[in-house]
Amino acid sequence: MVAKTFGSAVSGVNAKLITIEVNVGQGTSFFMVGLPDSAVKESQQRVESALKYFGYRMPRQKVVINLAPADIRKEGSSYDLPIGLGILKASEQVSFPELEEYVIMGELSLDGKLRPVKGVLPIAIEARKQGFKGFILPQENALEASIVNNLDIIGVESLEEAIGFLEGQIDIKPTVTDTRDIFYNSLDHYEFDFTDVQGQENIKRAMEIAATGGHNVIMIGPPGAGKTMLAKRLPSILPPLSLQEALETTKIHSVAGKLSGNSSLIAQRPFRSPHHTISDVALVGGGGNPQPGEISLSHNGVLFLDELPEFKRAVLEVLRQPLEERKVTISRAKISVDFPANFMLIASMNPCPCGYYNHPDKECVCGPGIVQRYLNKVSGPLLDRIDLHVEVTPVKFEEMTSTRKTESSKSIRERVIKGRDLQVERFKDSPEVFCNAMMPSHMVKEICQISPAGKILLKTAMERLGLSARAYDRILKVARTIADLALSDEIKVEHLAEAIQYRSLDREGWAG
Known part of the structure; x- marks a missing residue:
């Protein structure tokens, strides 16, 4: 007899429907076809042990399992449950009248319990799109999948429970989540707040500008000056995620297996801070079955690179294209996958190996030329793609011990949202552009018009600092954000002057 069940394979951040056909006939062999990897092939032992645990038998006949379409590689252990249920029906040990109305995924342990799997959110979206009645999956994944409406999410804890449900012997209520309620209740819950930061008003100003225009920032200053502390608070002043952005972000984290069992929707902007020993594949994404990297996990949020010169040169150079295109394309011989990568890059670094070059109180002990060599670890093309270069100075004792209440993230965020609202209106006819930092060159010329006095100021700055054409565009974009x-319709000279001062690393002789 032939039985048919349905599963799914994740490709990039989307899912494809997989038909699992099981045929039990004359013979004694077990065959699995349709490009399964080793983890899928090993399901035979897991399924056999689970069936025996609950009193069922593995057919001692010829069993052929086909995973269609056969030209898509199937990976992972999440096909155990649909294969086990298909074998039971094909061997006529059970009757499942509604088996083909559900997409089924789950990894089996030897005692028949179900373990959670990755990528259930895109699978649930695909199941609804294909018109299935429901999605049977491990209980630990049910909350994550339940943000997809108009689909019955059936969370089960064991093979026995799944059999009982499909036979109609057990009534399992679908897991239901009020997505909008979770989303709106989680928008303003941030662990860090700018009200904790004493002093550093110029850095807060730079962060506010960056958040308003979506600009990339590099902070350079001695150790202990507060660079990491300020970076961690940036998400708290960014505009709140839209529901569509939250779903996009959650989908990426679902594919990467980064969602915990008690979470369903990511309603806050992600903040990723990889260690400087990270590889280029881990940062950008890749692997035999391409997986999202750190830059995709920070989509719609912040990627923070602490101690920037300590990262391998090759790792930093792979950032250049994603910073421009806002996506990553991973190409293999038979597949090409696009991962979204619309993130804000926040980097920090010491001015020299000892950390005290240009320090007001401590003396730098680095020898001649060492400072410049240290700064040269970060390439010019990468620096060109960073809009704001901010010098961070140590906080004075009087500021650290001050009891004066500083401005909260909430009040800064209100100004940021007003600035973003102007940009939403400005770019309403350009679906690929959401903020000033994303403006292409032709749009910069049209939108960032400056006065004759502003042109003279910018020309002088370009000549003295030796700025590139890309840096010219960056200055105009930052000035537009300021x-x-x-709330000014035109870019004034003072706006341009403030934007120019944020190109400190372009200054000739900055490091001696």
């Missing part, structure tokens, strides 16, 4: 924060 004007938006001031």
Whole structure:
């Protein structure tokens, strides 16, 4: 007899329907076809042990399992449950009248318990799109999948429970989540707040500008000056995620297996801070079955690279294209996968190996040329793609011990949202552009018009600092953002002057 069940394979951040056909006939062999990897092939032992545990038998006949379409490689252990249920029906040990109305995924342990799997959110989205009645999956994944409406999410804890449900002997209520309620209740819950930061008003200003225009930032200063502390608080002043952005972000984390069992929707902007020993594949994404890297996990949020010069040169150079295109394309011989990568890059670094070059109180002990060599670890093309270069100075004792209440993230965020609202209106006819930092060159010329006095100022700065054409565009974009924060329709000279000062690493002789 032939039985048919349905599973799914994740490709990139989307899922494809997989038909699992089981045929039990004359013979004694076990065959699995349809490009299964080793983990899928090993399901035979897991399924056999689980069936015996609950009193069922593995057919001692010829069993052929086909995973269609046969030209897509199937990976992982999540096909155990649909294969086990298909074998039971094909061998006529049970009757499942509604088996083909559900997408089924889950890894079996030897005692028949179900372990959680990755990527259930895109699978649930695909199941609804294909018109299935429901999705049977491990209980630990049910909350994550339940943010997809109009689909019965049936969370089960064991093979026996799944059999009982499909036979109609057990009534399992679908897991239901009020997605909008979770989303709106989680928007303003941030662990860090700018009200904890004493002093550093110029850095807070730079962060506010960056958040308003979606600009990349590099902070350079001595150890202990507060660079990491300030970076961690940036998500708290970014505009809240839209529901669509939250779903996009959750989907990526689902594919990567980064969602915990008690979470369903990521409603806050992600903050990723990889260690400087990270490889280029781990940062960008890849592998035999391409998986999202750190830059995709920080999609719609912040990627923080602490101690930037300590990262391998090759790792930093792979950032250049994603920073421009806002996506990553992973190409293999038979597949090409796109991962979204619309993130804000926040980097920090010491000015020299000892950390005290240009320090107001401590003396730098680095020898001649060492400072410049240290800064040269970060390439010019990468620096060109970073809009704001901010010098961080140590906080004075009087500021650290001050009891004066500082501005909270909430009040800064209100100004940021007003500035972003102007940009939403400005770019309403350009679906690929959401903020000033994303403006292409032709749009910069049209939108970032400056006065004759502003042109003279910018020309002088370009000649003295030796700025590139890309840096010219960056200055205009930042000036446009500063004007938006001031609710000004035109870019004034003072806006341009403030934008120019954020190109400190372009200054000739900055490091001696």
